[in-house]
Amino acid sequence: MTRRPATPLPSPKARRRLREAASLTQTQLAERVGVAPGTVRAWESGRTTPRGRKREAYAKLLKTLAAEEESAARQAARTPQPTPPPKTEPTGDRASAPKACPEAEAEPEPGAEPDPVAMPMPVLVPMREPAPESQPRSTREPVPEPRPAPAPLTPAQAFDALYEFSAPALVRQTFLLTGRREQARESVERAFQTAWERWPEVARDRDPVGWVRAAAYEYALSPWQRFRPRHRHPEPPPADPGDRTLLNTLLRLPPRHRRTLVLYDGVGLDLPETAAETEASTPAAAHRLLRAREAVAGRLPALADPQVLHRRLAELASNERLGAARPPTVRRGGERRARFRTRAAIAFTVALIGTTALTVRTAPTHYEPPVSPGQAVRGVPPRVAPGSLSDEELELRQKLRDQMQDGPERLSPQLE
Template sequence: MTRSVETASSSGSERSLPAPEERRRLREAADLTHEQVAEAVGVTATTVRSWETGRTDPRGRNREAYAAFLTALAAPAAAPEQADTASDGPAGTASGAGTPQTAQTAQTAHTAHTATADAPATPAEDSPEVPSEEPARGPAADFDALYDHAAPALARQTYLLTGRRTLALKAVERAFTRAWARWPEVATDPDPVGWVRAVAYDYALSPWHRFRRAHRRQDARPADPADRILLDAVLALPTRHRRTVMLYDGVGLDLPDTAAETEASTPTAGLRLVHAHADLADRIPELAEVPPEKQSALLRDLFTALRPAAPLDPRPAAAVRGGGERRVRLWSRGALGLTAVIATATGYTAVTAADHYEPPQAPGQSVTGVPPLSGPQQLTARSRQLHDKLRADPEAGPARIAPKSE
C-alpha cells in the first residue's frame, strides 16, 4: 500500500489481470487461503475476497503486486511438461513445478509491493553462486529511505487537501517527527507509508488551524486557471469527502482500504466518493464531459499535473530527524525542571506548614444594655475614719472584728 500521487498516475498502462474466476482458481490450485494471499500482497483478506468476486479491482501498486503474485502462481501450471523432476543440479526457474511455492510466491509479491521501484516483481531464481549480503542498515537509514520515498508525494497530497503550502509541509514534518519518535512501531507496521499518511492527514485537516493567525492569510493561487479551478473545487468539498477522494483517486487505494483509513464502512466510503465526484463534476467542466467510470483516472491525471504557486520541497530527512530529537530533549528537560520545582515546593510546604490545629478567634461583637461602669461613692467623714482605722489595725483573726471598749 505504499503509493503516492505521482506513482498512482505515472504508469500509462496498468497490468492486465485474469478474470475473477481465474484468480480464485489459481489460489485454490496453489492451496492458499485468503489470509495468505492478503499477507503476501499487503492488503486485507476482505480485499482479496472482493477481488476474486469481481466487486472491485486492484489499483496502483496493489495491482502490480497482485499481478506478479498471480503470474507466479500461473507459471508452474503453464508449462508442467517442462519440469525436470529428475534433475539433481541447482533449481532454476522451472524447477519445483510440482512442489508448493507458497513461501517463494509470498516473498516475491511482498517484495513487489514494498519496493520503491515501479517494476513488477518476478519469481527469484536460485543460483549456485553465493548471494551477496547487503550491509545491515540502522534505524536512521531506514527512516531516511522512507522519508525520501514518501515525503514529496505526501506534501503534494496535503497541499491538495488544504490549499496551503506552509501547512502542508508542516503536516508532513510533524507526521515524520512522530514516526521517528515511535520508530519501532512504525518500522514493524505492515504499511509504514499509510501510518505516516494518516498522521499527516489528521494534522492537516484539523479544525483548530482556523484559529491560527497564519490561517487568515490566503496562500498564492496556482498560476494556471485550470489548476485554480481544480484546487477550489477540491477545497469546496466537505473534509470527509475530500479525504476520501484523495485516498481513492489521488493515492490509488481501493475502496475497502479507503474505507478502513477513513474509519468508515465500505458502503459509506462509496457514497462519499459518488457525492464527491458529482460535486467536482459540477465545478470542473473537464470532469463533467467524461463518463463516471473514467472520472477517477482523469482526477489522478489532474492531481498529478497541478502545479502549486510555490515549490513543495520538504526539508532533508536528517533535518527532520534532528529536529524531532531536539524537541524530545527540550520536552524532557522541561519535564525534569517542572518535576524539580514541584518537589522543591512540596518540601518547603512540608517544612513550613503548621503541625497542629489552631482554632480561629471569633471576631469581637458589640454588646448593648449593659449599665455604664461607675466608680465607688465618695467617702464620708465617718467612712473615712473607719477606713483609716482598718488600715491602722491590720490585726487578723476574730480580734479584728471584736468590739473594743474605749
C-alpha cells in the first residue's frame, strides 16, 4: 500500500506574507483552520510543519489567499490611474529658499493620500517644490551622496557576535538543568563548537539561539554524563538555603519534565515552541509542564504561582557566577576537535584498507580439506618396527611359501 504524497506548502515567509496581504491576524487564521494561534505562529516561523488534515486545510486556505491576491493585483492593473493636476511654477524666492529639513524630499505630493504602512509617522515640515528645469544647475540644491552600505560580517565575526550575545544566558539556563557549573559551561561550549562546524546551516536558521540551546540541552542531559569521573564528585551547592532547596527540587524532576519547565517558565517560550524544541506534541508538553509544576508546588508551596516561579528561577540562575570562554577560544577548540576526528577517520580508513589488502594477499587460492584426527581401531595389533624374525616366524614363512598359493584344484561336480 503506497502513501499519498503530502500537499506542498509555500515557504514560512510566503505563508506570513499571504496572511498579512489578506489583512488576517494569526488568531483569525487559526480559527479558519481550526488550530490554536500558537500553532500558526510556529508554522509561520518554520519551527513546525502541519500534518494530516490540518496540512490539507492550511494548504487550501493559503491557495485561496494567493488566488485572491492575484485577482486583486490584476484588477488594480486594469484600473486606470488618475492624472495628477499640473503643478504651478514656483516663484524665484521660493525656489531659491534654503532647504528647511532633510526629510522634506520624502514628503508625499499635495493632494495624495498618505500610506499608513510607508509613513508610520508624519513629518510636520513645510513642503518645498522641486526647482524648475529653467534654472541654472548652480542654483539647485546639491544632491546628497548615498551612504555606503555597511560591510557584511565575516562568518567568524557573526559567530562571535552570536556567542557573546547568548552564551552567558545559556550557561545559566543549562545550570538549572544539571546543577553543575562546569558541566553547564562545557555543554554550551560544545554546542557552540557544533554550531561553528555547521555554521552555514545555523546562520540561515530562523532562530540560531534556539538551535544552540537545543544542542546544549541535549549534551547536558545525555545519560552518558553519569559515567564520567567528574560526575562522581559533587560540586558545592548554592550558598542561599532557598536556592539550594529550589535546585534540589529541580534535579528531582525527570529530565524531560525539568527541560520543559525551564523552557516555559524559565526561558519564556510559549507552549508550541517548547513542544517543538523538546520534540514532543503540544498536549505532551502541556502534560509535562503541569506535572513539573505540581511537583515543585508540592515541595515549595510558595512557588505555585507561575510568575513567582519564573522570578525565582531567574534569581537562582543569576546568583551563580558562571563564566564562559572567549569566542576565539571556542572556535579554535571546535576546529581542533574537527581536525582530530578527520585525522582519526582517515587513519581508520587507511588501516582498514591495509588490513583488507593483506588479507587478500595472504589468503589461499584453492581449497585444501583439513586432515582428520587419528582414531584408535580396536582388534588390530599396533604396528611395530621391522626387525629380525624369530625361528617360529621363519618356519611359518617357509611353510607359506611351500604350499600352493592358488588353493586346491577345481573340483568337477558328479552325480551320485
